[in-house]
Amino acid sequence: MKRKNRTFGVIGLGRFGYHVARTLAQGGAEVIACDVDEEKVREISEYVSLAYVLDATDAKALKESGIANVDTAVVSIGENIEASIL
DSSP: OOOOOOEEEEEOOSHHHHHHHHHHHHTTOEEEEEESOHHHHHHHTTTSSEEEEOOTTOHHHHHHHTGGGOSEEEEOOOSOHHHHHO
């Protein structure tokens, strides 16, 4: 039985989040990436399946992005502890 590719969500595209998203995508995974910084989203968009500019503290925006449906999510928000907890 062939296993379905896992889907990943990466919230926060600082140095760590960017490299996680890019590495996963280059390995063939479907990746949804998001960050509040438009430039960071633009940089990762050529590698990942979907990339969104959004505020990670906005539950509605996260849900609409599809990130709530991924198999695994990586939260890499270092500066805002509230966003990391959400």
